[in-house]
Amino acid sequence: MRLFTLKTDSMKTAMLILFATVIIYGCNTSSKDEIIEFIPGTYVRTGQNEFGKEFDTLVITIQNPAAKEFKIQNRWHYIRQVEGEANVPEYKVKETSGIYNAETRLLEEAETLDHYSFDVKEKILFNGTNKFKKIK
Structure with missing residues (x-):
């Protein structure tokens, strides 16, 4: 009978440990934000209308990880069309910064407040x- 009691106690202990482990992992709220890890990179967009072609490139890099601050560089290239002929391309480069808001899951640009x-x-x-x- 002693052997049966010992096995029952061991199983109870194992079940208790398993249950406690499941509870601890289930309550873990420090999961990583997949968006903040995704943000750094190069993004492109193209567009065309009757007035010309537009090429937009955003290069986003981490500037201050503790503050969730990012450097945003916008490289813009536009080829204006006049009477079917392409004019000299126009180029612009704009640098700004943005702060990531974990609650809204948005990156807010500092100057224009674009999201x-x-x-x-x-x-x-x-x-x-x-x-x-x-x-x-």
């Missing part, structure tokens, strides 16, 4: 109606 949202599965950045594809 960038992210679709991690599709590898897409949204800036309003503009849709950028992540290439690296």
Whole structure:
């Protein structure tokens, strides 16, 4: 009878440890934010209308990890069309910064207060109606 009691006690102890482990892992709220890890990279967008072609590139790098601050570089290239002929291309480079808000899951640009949202599965950045594809 002693052997049976010993096995029962061991099983109870094992079940208690297993239950406690499940509870601890279930209550773990320090899961990583997949969006903040996804943000750094290069995003591209192209557009065309009757006035010309537009090429947009956003390069986002981490600037201050503790503050969730990112450097945002926007490289813009536009080829204006006049009467079917392409004019000399126009180029602009703008650098700014942005802060990631973990509650809203948005990156807010400091100067214009534009909000960038992210679709991690599709590898897409949204800036309003503009849709950028992540290439690296």
